Amino acid sequence: MPRSVRSRPAGRLLYAQSGGVTAVINATAAGVIETARAAGVPVYAARNGILGVLREELIDTGKEAKSAIAALRHTPGGAFGSCRYKLKSLEENRAEYERLIEVLRAHDIRWFLYNGGNDSADTALKISQLSKAMGYDVRCIGVPKTVDNDLAVTDCCPGFGSVAKYTAVAVREASLDVASMADTSTKVFILEVMGRHAGWIAAAAGLAGEGADAPPHVILFPERVFDEDAFLARVQATVDRVGWCTVVASEGIRDAEGRFLAEGGTRDAFGHSQLGGVAAVLAAKVKDRLKLKVHWALPDYLQRSARHLASKTDVAHAYAVGRAAVDYALAGMHAVMPVIVRTSDSPYRWKIEPAPLAKIANREKKMPNAFIGRDGFSITAAARRYLAPLIRGEDAPPYGKDGLPAYVTLKNVAVKPKLPPFGR
Amino acid sequence: MPRSVRSRPAGRLLYAQSGGVTAVINATAAGVIETARAAGVPVYAARNGILGVLREELIDTGKEAKSAIAALRHTPGGAFGSCRYKLKSLEENRAEYERLIEVLRAHDIRWFLYNGGNDSADTALKISQLSKAMGYDVRCIGVPKTVDNDLAVTDCCPGFGSVAKYTAVAVREASLDVASMADTSTKVFILEVMGRHAGWIAAAAGLAGEGADAPPHVILFPERVFDEDAFLARVQATVDRVGWCTVVASEGIRDAEGRFLAEGGTRDAFGHSQLGGVAAVLAAKVKDRLKLKVHWALPDYLQRSARHLASKTDVAHAYAVGRAAVDYALAGMHAVMPVIVRTSDSPYRWKIEPAPLAKIANREKKMPNAFIGRDGFSITAAARRYLAPLIRGEDAPPYGKDGLPAYVTLKNVAVKPKLPPFGR
Numbered sequence A, B: 001m002p003r004s005v006r007s008r009p010a011g012r013l014l015y016a017q018s019g020g021v022t023a024v025i026n027a028t029a030a031g032v033i034e035t036a037r038a039a040g041v042p043v044y045a046a047r048n049g050i051l052g053v054l055r056e057e058l059i060d061t062g063k064e065a066k067s068a069i070a071a072l073r074h075t076p077g078g079a080f081g082s083c084r085y086k087l088k089s090l091e092e093n094r095a096e097y098e099r100l101i102e103v104l105r106a107h108d109i110r111w112f113l114y115n116g117g118n119d120s121a122d123t124a125l126k127i128s129q130l131s132k133a134m135g136y137d138v139r140c141i142g143v144p145k146t147v148d149n150d151l152a153v154t155d156c157c158p159g160f161g162s163v164a165k166y167t168a169v170a171v172r173e174a175s176l177d178v179a180s181m182a183d184t185s186t187k188v189f190i191l192e193v194m195g196r197h198a199g200w201i202a203a204a205a206g207l208a209g210e211g212a213d214a215p216p217h218v219i220l221f222p223e224r225v226f227d228e229d230a231f232l233a234r235v236q237a238t239v240d241r242v243g244w245c246t247v248v249a250s251e252g253i254r255d256a257e258g259r260f261l262a263e264g265g266t267r268d269a270f271g272h273s274q275l276g277g278v279a280a281v282l283a284a285k286v287k288d289r290l291k292l293k294v295h296w297a298l299p300d301y302l303q304r305s306a307r308h309l310a311s312k313t314d315v316a317h318a319y320a321v322g323r324a325a326v327d328y329a330l331a332g333m334h335a336v337m338p339v340i341v342r343t344s345d346s347p348y349r350w351k352i353e354p355a356p357l358a359k360i361a362n363r364e365k366k367m368p369n370a371f372i373g374r375d376g377f378s379i380t381a382a383a384r385r386y387l388a389p390l391i392r393g394e395d396a397p398p399y400g401k402d403g404l405p406a407y408v409t410l411k412n413v414a415v416k417p418k419l420p421p422f423g424r
Helices: A025-038 A050-054 A066-072 A094-106 A118-133 A160-181 A200-208 A228-242 A278-290 A301-305 A312-330 A381-391 B025-038 B050-054 B066-072 B094-106 B118-133 B160-181 B200-208 B228-242 B278-290 B301-305 B312-330 B381-391
Strands: A012-017 A043-046 A058-060 A109-116 A139-144 A188-193 A218-220 A245-250 A294-297 A336-344 A349-356 B012-017 B043-046 B058-060 B109-116 B139-144 B188-193 B218-220 B245-250 B294-297 B336-344 B349-356
Touching: A012 A025, A012 A050, A025 A043, A025 A066, A025 A109, A025 A312, A043 A050, A050 A058, A050 A094, A094 A109, A094 A118, A109 A118, A109 A312, A118 A139, A139 A312, A160 A188, A160 A200, A160 A245, A160 A294, A160 A301, A160 A312, A160 A381, A160 B301, A188 A200, A188 A278, A200 A218, A200 A245, A200 A381, A218 A228, A228 A245, A228 A278, A245 A278, A278 A294, A294 B301, A301 B160, A301 B294, A312 A336, A312 A349, A312 A381, B012 B025, B012 B050, B025 B043, B025 B066, B025 B109, B025 B312, B043 B050, B050 B058, B050 B094, B094 B109, B094 B118, B109 B118, B109 B312, B118 B139, B139 B312, B160 B188, B160 B200, B160 B245, B160 B294, B160 B301, B160 B312, B160 B381, B188 B200, B188 B278, B200 B218, B200 B245, B200 B381, B218 B228, B228 B245, B228 B278, B245 B278, B278 B294, B312 B336, B312 B349, B312 B381
Parallel strands: A012 A043, A012 A109, A109 A139, A139 A336, A188 A245, A188 A294, A218 A245, B012 B043, B012 B109, B109 B139, B139 B336, B188 B245, B188 B294, B218 B245
Antiparallel strands: A043 A058, A336 A349, B043 B058, B336 B349
């Protein structure tokens, strides 16, 4: 039942957000809803990602004003709710997949757009396959999103450019602070960044400065085994030469035995578990072994929700993949994801193309070895060429008279359920 | 030897930065240097605050381009270096004070502007007193600065408005993230903020939302004894009602015995000291006793260096106190500080007036009791009236084509010393 974009096809489109949210995932939602509306296709959203489909908790985005949908473009977080929920395999839990198809069928959902990482790509692929087998044809399109930048095929992932920009700005600003005070106060500053098993965000910190004396002076990548002696020697040498030292540590760094530094098993004085991160562990080493005054920062969710500092390039990518996903769906494409293809580094040029979900599902893109300097603590010129365009341009949200960004909260009007509750 | 602003007086003006730097202390420096230049007065800066005077490490700001001085207005950190160094009392170390006067005399410094908190006001006052006794008349002016907002007399402190804005924006953005994910992921988010013994910054977080269900749901003030049971009950009640909970904790909170929570004496698995903060301690309590998934953030220096998110009101204050300090100095005033006087809450109106350093030195302004809600976890309408104008307006720095704020680094050309080194 192929459909053309222009024919105002029957049926509805369902959009769902999955996994950790970003500063720009709602820009993708804006791209999806605005494009579908222009084509005359009604859009439902799932509350809290795939769980909203399982629970038949759907939202009618048709109840939202045009201005509210437009405001999604500059609002961080996930406007319809997201989830951390991985469906089991088809063999293990066929009932769950069948329920998904039943809910889609009950609401005449003809296109399903799942906005997430490689897990979500896998889910979209499976629903696509099963829907055919169950005789209810739903076009499943994956839509890329992740701050970790670890999706296969696509040149980069919407969400990454903004956290990359946040991180580079944070290093530049905090380093000016540390440099001012180093004579009598803090000499070592450690910034812990996200990224799981991939050092993309840590690498982006390297854009803050260039040359051995410019911050960050030390980057700790999860792609390199953490060597305590080499790390401390590099910190000490930097302090001796520059007067102070800025370190950026990826949350996922591990020692030679493969243990995460962040899982140091720390406990407070009462024996309670201490929730800390890599930065605290590194700071203790600097203090204990080098006897240098140290400070550390853990921006945590601040880094991935900082829409006020979004990259204009990233926002454009995020919107474009949303728009393309609808175009692909309405053109009758199946089990694909719109990916970002880079056609030129300088000037930076890109386009969106469809890629098969099968090539993206459950895969992880590692950072190329050639992006990490020989010293193991810096980025290369090749890394700069790749990263630099992704943080370019500013796209500040509108601010209210109160001095705060004017973010939108949707009404999220529920669609009346048509099925009995899912008995799990 | 009183001088008028218009007569191009002989002698030099010395400017020094002291204590923790802010996002806008360099805007004060711009105000000082631009105003002095317009009056034909050459400006030296001390490298690393008062230590630069003791060591006779002075910088000739006349070597800087007009554009570089103008760029100070949007550059965070301390452009000439700051220091954490408290002079001993005049009785304990008269030699240090005499050395300061000698250096001032050697370089024909007729006006000394010290930009800092209450310690610095005290230092400026003492130099003022001693210079008279030593027969070398130098006009000493204190210039206010501190993110902690704890200076007496002035309505607010330059530096505070920007960290207040940063904190409110961080709460708003991170809360959108947490709200999106709470169904299956983090339910409690804890943000640790600066402020030492005063809860001004924590209170400013309250501007992020209004009403019991809007974040932040719990603010922990150093002005209130930390009550673990009451805290956890409030968190649980919020999660039950809203689905998630955002907590803002001041670094200076203490328990009933007066112990800082941040000094929990935590150690890692190897017995090394663990440098953590309040947020980590609170997160462990939430996890251990409420069994809720928790995340926490410690922005540390990021919050006070985030010039990219400065409050326009704060930048205007910072520049104005710098300009007024020069005006007061050249008008022959002595031992005063330009302070911010609020003449109207709404519309917000303010002016700068001189206040005697003796009323500011070594005093600490506490947050009024009436600013904390009866529940002990929120701010009152009176607090909102006071805080709201201070975060209003945006004053983004220029960005380069690289997507990063274009901050200036000065040449900081050293003035040739005229005295033998200070023998300490």
